[in-house]
Amino acid sequence: MSEAEQTFGITLEQVSDYEFRVRFDDTAIPDLITDETSPLGRDAGPNPSRLIAAGVANCLAASLLFALRKYKNTPGAIGAKSTLTMARNEHGRLRIKHIGVDLQLADKAEVLEHLDRVLAQFEDFCIVTQSVRQGIAVDVSLRDGDGTLLTLPSQA
Template identity: 75%
Template sequence: MSETGQTFGITLEQVENFEFRVRFDDTVVPDLIVDEGAPLGGDAGPNPSRLLAVAVANCLAASLLFALRKYKNTPGRMGAKARLTLERNEHGRLRIAHIGVDLQLAEKAEVLDYLDRVLAQFEDFCIVTQSVRQGIKVDVSVLDGEGKRLSVPGES
C-alpha cells in the first residue's frame, strides 16, 4: 500500500437493525459483522469507534515491527492495548476525544539494536495514526432507492 493515489473500498449491507455486514472489495478477506452496542444495537460485532481504535493500534504495532526489522532485529511477539475516550461536543454529540495506545515488546530494551532510531521513526510509518492525527477529508453522498443523489445539508 505504498502507492500514492491507491484506492480500495468496502461495501456495507444492513443485516438488521444496526447490524451491518462489511465486504472488503477486491480481496479474499472474510466478511465482518459490525453493530452498535445495546440498547441501540445487539452487540453482534464491533462498532465504528472500536474499529478505529483497532486500526490505530494495529497500524502502530505493525509500524513498530517494521521499524525493528528494518534495523535487523528479530523481535518476539508483541502486543498492543488501546483506550478510546468519548466526550460530548458543544452540541451534545459523542465524539472521539482521545486514543491512547500501549505497545508491549517481548524483549528488554537493551537487546534491541538501534532502538533509539526505531522509536524516533516508527510512528511515521503508520498510515492510519498519522492520517487520523492530521484529519481526513470525508465526502458524503446519499442516494435514494432509484439511485438519485440527494442533497446533504452543508454540502457545497
C-alpha cells in the same frame, strides 16, 4: 490518480437494525459483522469507534515491527492495548476525544539494535495514526431508492 495514490473499497450491507456486513472489495478477506453496542444495537460485532481504536493500535504495532525489522532485529511478539475516550461536544453529540495506545515489546530494550532510531521513526510509518492525527477529508453522497442523488445540508 498518481502512482503514489492507492484506492480500495468496502461494501456495507445492513443485516438487521444496526448490524452491518462489511465486505472488503477485491480481496479474499472474510466479511466482518459490525454492530452498535446495546441498548441501541445487539453487540453482534465491533462498532465503528472500536474499529478506529483497533486500527490505530494495529497500525502502530505493525509499524513498530516494521521499524524493528528494518534494523535487522527479530523481535518477539508485540502486544498493544488501545483505550478510546468519547465525550459530548458543544452540540451534545458524542465524538472521539482521545485514543491512547500502550505497546508492549517481548524483548528487553538492551537486546534490540538501533532502538533509538526505531523509536524516532516508527510512528511516522503508521498510516492510520498519522491520518487520524491530521484529520481525514470525507465526502458524502446519498441516493434514494431510485438512484436520485439527494442534496445534503453540508453541500448546500
